[in-house]
Amino acid sequence: MSVGTPSYTEDNEHWTTSSSQASACSVEPRTAQDVARIVKILGTTRTPFAVRSGGHATNPGFSSTPGVQIAMFRFNEVTYHPESQTAVIGSGLIFDDVYARLEPHNVSVLGGRVSEIGVGGFLLGGGYTWHTNQRGLAVDTILKYELVKPNGEVVTVTEASDAELFFGLKGIITRFTMKAFPQGPVWGGVITYLLPQIPDVTTAFTKFISTVTDPKAGLINAYNAFNGQPVVSLLLFYDGSSPPSGMFDDFLGITAVSQDISERSLVSLIQSSPSNQTAGSRGVFHTVPLVNFTPKILDTIFNESKVMGLNVVPDSGTLVSYAVEPFLPTILNHNTSPTAYPPTRAQAFYPFNIFYSWTGEAFDNNLFDKIRASADRIRDVAVQDDPRVADAPLYPNYAIFDTPLQKVYGVNVDRLKALKARVDPDNVMGLAGGFKF
Secondary structure (H helix, E strand, O other), X not given: XXXXXXXXXXXXXXXXXXXXXXXXXXXXXXXXXXXXXXXXXXXXXXXXXXXXXXXXXXOOOOOOXXXXXXXXXXXXXXXXXXXXXXXXXXXXXXXXXXXXXXXXXXXXXXXXXXXXXXXXXHHHOOOOOOOHHHHOOHHHHEEEEEEEOOOOOEEEEOOOOOHHHXXXXXXXXXXXXXXXXXXXXXXXXXXXXEHHHHHHHHHHHHHHHHHOOOOOEEEEEEEEEEOOEEEEEEXXXXXXXXXXXXXXXXXXXXXXXXXXXXXXXXXXXXXXXXXXXXXXXXXXXXXXXXXXXXXXXXXXXXXXXXXXXXHOHHHOEEEXXXXXXXXXXXXXXXXXXXXXXXXXXXXXXXXXXXXXXXOOHHHHHHHHHHHHHHHHHXXXXXXXXXXXXXXXXXXXXXXXXXXXXXXXXXXXXXXXXXXXXXXXXXXXXXXXXXXXX
């Protein structure tokens, strides 16, 4: 697609504008063989390229390029196989569409917890889901990949066919075959609280994580500041038509400025999240892996949201969000096979999403520096609380672009480098974005 055409614009567009670049051209392959031909040309000519699935990555240059933008939209298959309880999912979809197309079959797959999350990047990063307490990470439920290797060879990768490639995947994924699970109506939605109620929300959150062990229950507790004004956006989830009596009553009993809680479909629940309010702005994620949510850590996170909510305003900042995401400590026990992330399954470290949104390109580096500094302050408190955090892996879907490989993949770095040397000796994937091996 050439510059200025509607398809070119769509191919290069990202959820955050700071993730987009003006590519020389874009291309929309339809088959794995199309991708193979493209990769061979790019590798031979040493042309920079990027691969875009849903476009939700906030790291500049990870799925964008000044070279050739490969947009995977046409890989939009959703095929359910009831005899094997599996679903084949195209890598160019977002999970909104995946959930909606599986809903008539009363099944679903493990995917994004909010709207507009792309299939490809989410799954390859590990994937924390609303069903992770019950079934593990999304990557734990993938059975097969259709992969275009860096040399253009199209292969089907399973753990039996090539255990190392299944573990570390080098190339471009066009289709995923995943376990499908029964899925009926769910319960939940979003509650928004203003500043006077936030201490009560924190108290209810602390009680919830210390008493609720039902694997069907989950929540995301986001300490936000919109234009400097603190609020909490609380996203509740229960995998069923209604939760057990009293489970969420402490939250429901707190005075809220808005509440959208009901029995609903899974796609309705993820679309109830306010995560798209900043779509089209500039933005970046970062993270700190956490083990515990002690009062000291929660107070530190809330204080950072208040202070940084005001601090970013002179730099055109509109939102800071510090989303606490608790899971059961058993989430890594659902899979015994090794995966690139997490590098160890001996201890579950929970994802914690920090997100800054702003409007002015001139302030990009300022906001990158500020989110790093804020994460460091939270990390210091978390390490004091539990020294295991010092060496804990960062969730790759949240880690900022210059995070060292060791901080994400830990002891797996050397293994992944060896795999790259075998599968991509000409460093074709080095022409694309992402964490560099």
